Amino acid sequence: MRTQMNETQENSTGRGTGSAELTRRARCIPQLIHDEPGLVAHSGPQQYVFRPGAYDDLPRLLRVGGYSRVAILHGRIGWSKARVYLPDSSDLVGPNGSILDIPFSGECCIEEIERVRALVVDRDIHAILAIGGGKVLDTAKAAGLRAGDIPVILLPTLASNCSAWACLSVLYEADGTPVGHEVHPTQVAAVVIDPRVLVDSPVEYLRAGIADTLAKWYECSGALDDAPSWDLSAGLARHAALQCRNLLTAHGVAALRDLEAERATDSLLTVFQVNIQIAGLVGSFGGAYGRATAAHAIHDGLSVLPSQQGALHGIKVAYGTLVQLALENRWEELDELDSLYDELGLPHSLDELGVTEESDEAIATIARVATLPMKTIHQLAGRTRPVAEKEVDTAIRALEDHERERVSSTALVPVASSVPVPLAHPGI
Ligand SMILES: [Zn+2]
Known part of the structure; x- marks a missing residue:
């Protein structure tokens, strides 16, 4: 300094x-x-x-x-x-x-x-x-x-x-x-x-922060795994990304509950630090390997929909993470994340996000914007060619079908009916 x-x-x-x-x-x-x-x-x-x-x-x-x-x-x-x-x-x-x-x-x-x-x-x-x-x-x-x-x-x-x-x-x-x-x-x-x-901040922002930080692992672990073994900095970034997932899985639900009660518990203080410091370390040490990939590109696609103007960044990323897992055929991980999202009150579908545009049109827009040439989706690990608009369109539809089946088979009440998706406040 x-x-x-x-x-x-x-x-x-x-x-x-x-x-x-x-x-x-x-x-x-x-x-x-x-x-x-x-x-x-x-x-x-x-x-x-x-x-x-x-x-x-x-x-x-x-x-x-x-x-x-x-x-x-x-x-x-x-x-x-x-x-x-x-x-x-x-x-x-x-x-x-x-x-x-x-x-x-x-x-x-x-x-x-x-x-x-x-x-x-x-x-x-x-x-x-x-x-x-x-x-x-x-x-x-x-x-x-x-x-x-x-x-x-x-x-x-x-x-x-x-x-x-x-x-x-x-x-x-x-x-x-x-x-x-x-x-x-x-x-x-x-x-x-x-x-x-x-501790005096709105609980919806912490919920969004948890979702944004969880995405670190799902977006970056593939690229970090591909980094050369001698690249110890990438190894540190991978450890940080894993800590993001593990600590938020362990403490996320308790932290939201404690913030609601304005109690500065160990879980809450841990989640504050994970969302700010440990999440930051993924990009700090990981460089290009630790950057956002598909989930944030889906966020960008959602952001152009009029119904999503003002929706919180992390909430849109939450949905983007699910789309990424569908795109990569990581259905087992998606099922695990679905359960965690239930507990955290995060959206699983366009409906729960509050997307009001006609479905086909909304999906086409998200896929088109998410795959523009400069978007981070093309940095997905293991790709030899850019991600095509059609692939994203198909992944979103597969995810929506998957979530519909999950809800009907478990008779769960959709999150949107009990947890309203908040709008961002420009004054914050
Ligand atoms: Zn983000």
Whole structure:
């Protein structure tokens, strides 16, 4: 951490548009990366703090770096939960410091990244604190990089994805259509988590986070198994992915119950860490082997359906994982996952997801979008050619038939009738 802080501190005292600075900034503008060859490991944050009272470390972190002009980018609800535990502004940045308040607009898109970057550069901000869910954090990472790689400190208020750990930003269009992701060449300065804030978060976001994290194993294990045996970093990523599946299978149901009761139990704290840290390690150590594959491509296909606008990321990924297993003919694993989904209250079918479009049309759209050339589905392990639209169409229909038979044979009540699928809240 010290290295980056010292570098940036020099910048803060000698900022300008000299050629070295311009070259450095240009180097920091990342490209969308879909096909990094071989293993390129990106480590997580330079510092990770997870404990009650963690925000009390912030004044020291800022003071050590010499960061007295700080921007706080925040979602609306996350901010209301987190500010209770934040030090006063005079303690945070000192008596001569200043804080620039930047409410998040709701989408991690190029326009929002550019808006934040411009504010940060105009005010000669030294560091960004980002408080909120994954899109807030991803925007801060991308804006900080474009503003000259200034330090970014992340305070996640949800455990619904691994954005706080991941050295990348997932990008969307302004209307929420997924675009892809950019991998960042530098790490964030710190991730600071007070679990009391997470204990105060909506249970539906944790449910979505569990689904998104479970997908790590099903999406990545094939590619990680194919990595060369000498690639010990990929071996660590595989272990992390397995831990995601095993720990969430063991603790996921209890964690949801405990969050509902606002009890900070061992199960709940374990699941918070799995969703943020262990999930992040899969991508950190796995590089291209540890990336999303088919389940997230199905998520992208679902995301263009009007009925799914605003549906939670992890809930759509949950369905995508089932489609992937059908696509790969992994029916035994799919049956096991069906049972876990029953307990976790996750959707098994388009109907339970709340897809209201005509079925044939919806399936055709999902298959078409999921198999666009740049989609991650083509990174599925063991493939010698791209995944065809028709294959996905067939897999979705096979899954839907399978789930219909399962429900009728076990006379289970569909999840959708008892657990409403939530909509994402842009204020988080
Ligand atoms: Zn995800």
